[in-house]
Amino acid sequence: MKRISLRYLLLTSRYDQIWFPLAFWALFIILNFVRGQQYVLDNTRSYLGAVIPLVGGIMSAYAVLEDPAIELRFATPIRTLQTLLERLLPVLVIQMLCAVTYQLVALAYGADFSTYYPNWIDVQLAWLIPTVSLSALGCFISLAAAHSTTGALLTGMIWLVQLVARSWFAGGRVGQYFLVFMSPLMVEHPALRANQSALTSLSLVLIFASWMLLRRQERYI
Amino acid sequence: MITITSLAKTYHTNGRTVHALNGIDLEIKPGMFGLLGPNGAGKTTLMRILAGIANASSGSAVVDGHDLSTDAGKRAVKSMLGYLPQELGMYLELSARQFVDYMAILKGLDDPRQRAQQVDRVLDLVGLTQDAERKIKNYSGGMKRRVGIAQALVNDPSLLIVDEPTAGLDPEERIRFRNLLVNLSAKRTVILSTHIVEDIGQTCQDLAVLAQGQVIFRGSPVELTKAAAGHVWTLTCSGLEKPDHDLTVLSMLHLAEGTQYRLVGPSAADYPAAKEVQPGLEDGYVWLMKNSGHRVELLS
Numbered sequence: 001m002k003r004i005s006l007r008y009l010l011l012t013s014r015y016d017q018i019w020f021p022l023a024f025w026a027l028f029i030i031l032n033f034v035r036g037q038q039y040v041l042d043n044t045r046s047y048l049g050a051v052i053p054l055v056g057g058i059m060s061a062y063a064v065l066e067d068p069a070i071e072l073r074f075a076t077p078i079r080t081l082q083t084l085l086e087r088l089l090p091v092l093v094i095q096m097l098c099a100v101t102y103q104l105v106a107l108a109y110g111a112d113f114s115t116y117y118p119n120w121i122d123v124q125l126a127w128l129i130p131t132v133s134l135s136a137l138g139c140f141i142s143l144a145a146a147h148s149t150t151g152a153l154l155t156g157m158i159w160l161v162q163l164v165a166r167s168w169f170a171g172g173r174v175g176q177y178f179l180v181f182m183s184p185l186m187v188e189h190p191a192l193r194a195n196q197s198a199l200t201s202l203s204l205v206l207i208f209a210s211w212m213l214l215r216r217q218e219r220y221i
Numbered sequence: 222m223i224t225i226t227s228l229a230k231t232y233h234t235n236g237r238t239v240h241a242l243n244g245i246d247l248e249i250k251p252g253m254f255g256l257l258g259p260n261g262a263g264k265t266t267l268m269r270i271l272a273g274i275a276n277a278s279s280g281s282a283v284v285d286g287h288d289l290s291t292d293a294g295k296r297a298v299k300s301m302l303g304y305l306p307q308e309l310g311m312y313l314e315l316s317a318r319q320f321v322d323y324m325a326i327l328k329g330l331d332d333p334r335q336r337a338q339q340v341d342r343v344l345d346l347v348g349l350t351q352d353a354e355r356k357i358k359n360y361s362g363g364m365k366r367r368v369g370i371a372q373a374l375v376n377d378p379s380l381l382i383v384d385e386p387t388a389g390l391d392p393e394e395r396i397r398f399r400n401l402l403v404n405l406s407a408k409r410t411v412i413l414s415t416h417i418v419e420d421i422g423q424t425c426q427d428l429a430v431l432a433q434g435q436v437i438f439r440g441s442p443v444e445l446t447k448a449a450a451g452h453v454w455t456l457t458c459s460g461l462e463k464p465d466h467d468l469t470v471l472s473m474l475h476l477a478e479g480t481q482y483r484l485v486g487p488s489a490a491d492y493p494a495a496k497e498v499q500p501g502l503e504d505g506y507v508w509l510m511k512n513s514g515h516r517v518e519l520l521s
């Protein structure tokens with residue numbers, strides 16, 4: 001893939017792609033200090049497992065279509081997949097930076113992740129799997145509806161329904177594979193690895209479908 | 222050379238089927254080509270198909286041997302394309318130099334030195350060298366249009382498509398823009414789409430008139446003008462009454478002895494005082510639209 005300029009990738013990103021995640025990051029850092037050390041782990045699980053995926057989903061819903069120069073971009077020989085990845089990857093990188101720095105702050109404040117998560121990889125999967133899933137979902141819905149806000153709203157609704165009814169999903173024969181909160185909140189669930197595999201596969205399918213949708217450029221101008 | 226054969230485009234929107242293009246046949250040679258027509262005639266749809274952004278429902282469009290119905294054809298055309306859309310969206314926080322540079326990268330100008338030279342050249346061409354470092358958000362409408370044409374030219378395209386480029390420009394900017402387009406057409410194909418007749422008259426030797434998705438005229442501005450010969454009059458009326466009888470009022474001039482109307486229509490026999498005058502391109506356009514049964518919307 002040619003013609004990627006990191007400089008212009010940053011310069012053409014919308015400011016809310018940065019300040020929106022940063023605002024939540026700062027809020028949860030402050031919460032740690034306000035609520036005290038005994039709640040740091042709970043805060044961390046909430047932030048990593050619920051807030052980062054939601055923010056990633058919403059940001060991804062707005063990432064592709066809210067490009068003021070989208071018609072000019074479509075008139076260049078850039079491949080559609082590159083356009084899609086150029087807009088989605090910065091969202092994921094920002095969520096990753098938020099997740100990693102938050103963990104460092106939490107560790108510095110005395111959080112012991114081993115209380116919940118068996119190993120370091122599971123800590124990272126706790127935010128990565130739901131974030132990638134909701135990001136792919138947000139992007140797909142916004143492209144399917146050709147409307148970013150619809151993508152963000154539906155992603156938020158799915159997030160809310162899954163969060164509230166997570167026990168029902170976790171106990172369901174099919175639902176257990178598609179519960180985005182299993183990695184952060186139910187690490188001892190017997191279907192955890194199957195859930196992670198299913199969500200990863202679903203994310204890939206949604207990104208592929210988004211790519212196919214974006215190829216029909218005229219829908220978005 | 223652009224060859225368009227039986228090109229049709231149908232949209233399905235809100236349960237309605239809209240035939241934006243109805244079997245267009247056109248052959249466009251290098252130089253300046255004008256596409257004239259009222260709003261909603263299908264000009265933008267045709268421009269987007271030629272730019273490889275929209276797909277035709279049926280028919281074909283071939284640009285320099287590249288078929289726009291294939292992905293490879295679209296990419297090949299986009300590599301040789303300069304495109305200025307009707308609604309020009311830009312990154313307002315970038316400077317003109319940054320924006321044009323970024324578009325150059327997207328168009329495949331990978332060598333930084335060559336790219337910098339090209340960016341300097343096109344900014345100079347559109348007269349923006351002095352303001353190149355200012356953010357686009359601080360530019361006037363005319364300056365933004367000039368940034369638009371600079372980005373369209375940065376890859377030295379052999380096909381330049383400009384859709385309603387003079388909309389919203391002041392008269393001075395419009396003249397400057399038209400002259401620039403004429404200069405550019407010396408060594409490339411320039412397709413100028415507009416509903417402003419004057420823009421075509423000042424720039425093109427070859428044009429097509431589009432109405433309701435169909436080509437209703439193909440020829441030169443002179444031929445379009447001649448078509449209205451014997452159908453244009455001036456009439457001075459002292460009262461408030463406006464001439465009617467299937468005559469379209471093209472313009473009004475308020476004089477001391479009354480209001481002078483410029484009229485286009487099949488006959489002015491009902492107005493013995495009407496004087497036949499030489500038609501202009503706008504008269505030819507209005508007569509064509511009237512004569513082909515399309516509604517002519519003019520301010521009264």
